[in-house]
Amino acid sequence: MANRPVAIAGQIVLYGAFAAFIGYFATNPRYQHLEADQALVKLSLAHFGDRECRKRTPEELKQLPPNMRAPMECPRERSPLTIELDIDGKPMYRGVIQATGLSKDGIATVYRRFELASGEHRVAVRMNDNLRQSGFQHVKEDTVTLKPAQILVIDFNPDKGGLFFK
Amino acid sequence: MSVHAALRLAVQTAFRRAENGFDTAFGPTDNPLRHLGALGFFFLWVLVASGLYLYIVVDTSVVGVYRSIGDLTRDQWYFGGILRSLHRYATDAFIIVMMLHLVREWAYDRYSGFRLYSWATGIPLIWLAYMSGIGGYWIVWDRLAQFSAVATMEMFDWFSIFNQATVRNFLSAETINDRFFTFLVFLHIGIPLLLILGLWAHVHRISRVDALPARRLGWGSLLCLLALALARPAVSDLPADLGQVALDTRIDWFVLFVHPLAYATSEGFAWSLLLGGTVLLFALPLLPHTRRAPVAEVDPPNCNGCRRCYVDCPYGAVTMEPHPYKPRHQIAVVDAANCAGCGICVGACPSSTPFRSNEKLVTGIDMPQQPIDVLRHALEERLTHLSGLTKIVVFGCESGADVSRLAAQDTAAFTLICAGMLPPSFVEYALRAGADGVLITGCRPDGCPFRFGNHWLEQRLSHRREPHLRTQVPALRVRQAWAGPTDEKALEEALHQFRRDLEMHAGEATHLAPFHRRTIPHGQ
Numbered sequence: 001m002a003n004r005p006v007a008i009a010g011q012i013v014l015y016g017a018f019a020a021f022i023g024y025f026a027t028n029p030r031y032q033h034l035e036a037d038q039a040l041v042k043l044s045l046a047h048f049g050d051r052e053c054r055k056r057t058p059e060e061l062k063q064l065p066p067n068m069r070a071p072m073e074c075p076r077e078r079s080p081l082t083i084e085l086d087i088d089g090k091p092m093y094r095g096v097i098q099a100t101g102l103s104k105d106g107i108a109t110v111y112r113r114f115e116l117a118s119g120e121h122r123v124a125v126r127m128n129d130n131l132r133q134s135g136f137q138h139v140k141e142d143t144v145t146l147k148p149a150q151i152l153v154i155d156f157n158p159d160k161g162g163l164f165f166k
Numbered sequence: 167m168s169v170h171a172a173l174r175l176a177v178q179t180a181f182r183r184a185e186n187g188f189d190t191a192f193g194p195t196d197n198p199l200r201h202l203g204a205l206g207f208f209f210l211w212v213l214v215a216s217g218l219y220l221y222i223v224v225d226t227s228v229v230g231v232y233r234s235i236g237d238l239t240r241d242q243w244y245f246g247g248i249l250r251s252l253h254r255y256a257t258d259a260f261i262i263v264m265m266l267h268l269v270r271e272w273a274y275d276r277y278s279g280f281r282l283y284s285w286a287t288g289i290p291l292i293w294l295a296y297m298s299g300i301g302g303y304w305i306v307w308d309r310l311a312q313f314s315a316v317a318t319m320e321m322f323d324w325f326s327i328f329n330q331a332t333v334r335n336f337l338s339a340e341t342i343n344d345r346f347f348t349f350l351v352f353l354h355i356g357i358p359l360l361l362i363l364g365l366w367a368h369v370h371r372i373s374r375v376d377a378l379p380a381r382r383l384g385w386g387s388l389l390c391l392l393a394l395a396l397a398r399p400a401v402s403d404l405p406a407d408l409g410q411v412a413l414d415t416r417i418d419w420f421v422l423f424v425h426p427l428a429y430a431t432s433e434g435f436a437w438s439l440l441l442g443g444t445v446l447l448f449a450l451p452l453l454p455h456t457r458r459a460p461v462a463e464v465d466p467p468n469c470n471g472c473r474r475c476y477v478d479c480p481y482g483a484v485t486m487e488p489h490p491y492k493p494r495h496q497i498a499v500v501d502a503a504n505c506a507g508c509g510i511c512v513g514a515c516p517s518s519t520p521f522r523s524n525e526k527l528v529t530g531i532d533m534p535q536q537p538i539d540v541l542r543h544a545l546e547e548r549l550t551h552l553s554g555l556t557k558i559v560v561f562g563c564e565s566g567a568d569v570s571r572l573a574a575q576d577t578a579a580f581t582l583i584c585a586g587m588l589p590p591s592f593v594e595y596a597l598r599a600g601a602d603g604v605l606i607t608g609c610r611p612d613g614c615p616f617r618f619g620n621h622w623l624e625q626r627l628s629h630r631r632e633p634h635l636r637t638q639v640p641a642l643r644v645r646q647a648w649a650g651p652t653d654e655k656a657l658e659e660a661l662h663q664f665r666r667d668l669e670m671h672a673g674e675a676t677h678l679a680p681f682h683r684r685t686i687p688h689g690q
């Protein structure tokens with residue numbers, strides 16, 4: 001090597017630059033995901049749509065082998081879900097969600113996120129889970145106060161009385 | 167020139183400049199840019215070592231994971247904390263050298279033909295590296311982990327390939343349990359293991375893999391990361407809280423860049439970029455590129471099975487098999503798919519010596535595009551026409567500095583495919599056939615596109631590798647001046663210096679006895 005001291009100085013500078021490069025971008029610049037006063041509403045639910053089931057008559061039941069005598073006859077296919085979400089009167093989401101699975105017998109899921117300013121909001125969700133019936137069987141409307149950074153989840157659970165916020 | 171070729175050339179020039187600059191500071195053996203793959207392996211071993219310790223001390227329960235990692239930084243900063251920081255920074259370093267290695271291979275047009283295998287097996291490694299890195303950040307289970315987990319799941323849900331929206335698992339603390347962390351740790355060990363397996367596949371066809379940096383480069387890199395770990399210890403963010411969104415976070419841009427990208431554009435856009443980029447990398451070798459060189463050919467009568475070509479081939483393209491008709495002898499067999507067409511085997515073959523009297527020089531293994539016989543004829547022919555006080559023969563190669571411009575009344579210049587193709591006996595032959603000196607050049611040390619060409623030749627000339635230059639050849643009359651494509655001025659200067667030195671010793675009786683083949687046909 002032509003010049004030891006210069007070479008060593010060069011190495012120090014280059015190693016230093018490598019360390020500085022890693023050290024900086026390992027945490028910088030800060031990533032501003034949302035503005036400081038914002039909150040999130042997550043519409044996130046998973047629900048089995050209804051099936052059109054029919055009660056079997058006693059005669060029909062008798063004709064079936066004993067191990068298959070289910071009182072109801074249900075098709076595999078499930079109804080899609082129709083969901084609407086309004087925030088402060090503005091329509092934020094309108095969707096028809098198909099049941100999953102090849103024979104449409106699975107669960108229907110939706111996940112959407114909405115960024116809002118924190119503060120008071122009027123949130124209204126409506127869901128129809130049976131195509132044969134018009135209107136919405138499940139409705140939830142409430143005024144919520146969102147703190148900055150808060151996540152409000154809109155979910156559905158029949159055991160908790162249908163649609164709920166948390 | 168296509169846009170792609172122009173871009174590649176520009177990046178290649180930038181790389182070459184940087185490499186030459188780094189040579190001044192580090193020297194070729196410790197030049198990080200010349201050993202990016204080896205550095206990648208090195209950082210991976212640092213990751214494995216520091217990761218083992220973290221694995222032992224991290225408590226993989228929901229309540230324990232955040233605390234046990236934080237404790238490392240707080241109570242054990244002098245050891246566990248340093249290892250934790252090393253683990254993080256070695257990841258970043260790994261990703262940087264991996265990407266540089268990729269860009270460098272592309273810039274030097276090293277991704278098609280016999281290198282297609284290395285290229286194609288390299289691409290999945292990028293995905294495995296990122297999966298390991300991103301998963302690692304989740305284990306900390308702080309706000310950053312939560313942010314990355316949710317962002318990743320939102321990306322996967324974009325495909326809706328899973329029946330459930332997977333991101334629903336990250337909506338409330340109830341769905342996060344101890345099993346989740348055990349699973350994360352399992353993945354964070356399993357995926358790096360796959361990466362190591364993939365790396366083995368990536369390099370196993372190459373012989374003598376440059377899989378560890380030279381000692382000084384290794385220590386330098388480790389100290390560099392250690393200094394960083396001390397100056398900026400890795401710390402956790404606030405603990406994860408699924409009821410709150412992380413408004414702003416300190417993210418590791420090397421590993422987690424995809425999240426800001428997806429949020430700034432869309433999940434679909436981010437996926438198209440990632441998947442499109444991957445497809446493009448796979449497709450690159452299909453785009454126009456340099457034509458594949460003809461491969462080495464073995465001549466059974468002239469192969470005695472000495473295995474030198476087998477030992478020296480940088481791509482493991484030679485195997486030894488029983489000779490078809492020489493009992494108890496082996497024969498070299500070339501695997502065309504692996505052969506780079508570099509000619510290094512020709513330089514290794516003892517049958518390549520020009521002192522053989524046959525009119526046609528046929529060696530054991532030869533390159534159809536530049537047979538050794540043609541080189542001998544050209545050398546003999548040029549030597550008879552050289553005139554002047556000090557006649558010099560220059561041997562150079564296609565990838566190094568252009569030697570054809572050195573040709574003059576008193577200088578003959580020959581360009582070989584690779585410097586490693588030159589049988590050392592040709593040097594002696596040139597001196598006995600009328601040359602006063604032989605100047606040997608080729609790529610800078612550790613700069614050979616065929617990995618070992620200049621290195622083997624240098625060892626053969628200094629009697630450290632077979633076939634070596636015979637010791638009666640006076641050192642004064644042989645000079646090495648390794649020079650890359652941008653070093654032509656330096657090479658010219660080296661030639662002048664060599665000539666001056668030879669002229670200074672002109673009076674000394676250091677000439678070898680002349681040798682003329684019995685069947686000298688030239689002039690016929």
Ligand code: HEM
Pocket residue numbers: 202203204205206207264267268271276277281284285286288289291292295365368369372374375376377447615617
């Ligand atoms: C994951 C990190 C990687 C590591 C640690 C690594 C390591 C290596 C090593 C040690 C070599 C042998 C170099 C030598 O001995 O001369 C090599 C060769 C090669 N790598 Fe990688 N590699 C990685 C990723 C990649 C990627 C992502 C690509 C491109 C898609 C790639 C493309 C190549 C090519 C084309 C060669 C062949 C070079 C030649 O034959 O001259 N590698 N790699």
Ligand code: SF4
Pocket residue numbers: 461462478479480481482483484500504505506507508509510511512
């Ligand atoms: S030409 Fe190069 S790659 Fe091919 S067999 Fe000879 S040494 Fe190996």
Ligand code: SF4
Pocket residue numbers: 464468469470471472473474475476497498511514515516517530531
């Ligand atoms: S170096 Fe030449 S003689 Fe030796 S095995 Fe190879 S081809 Fe045969």
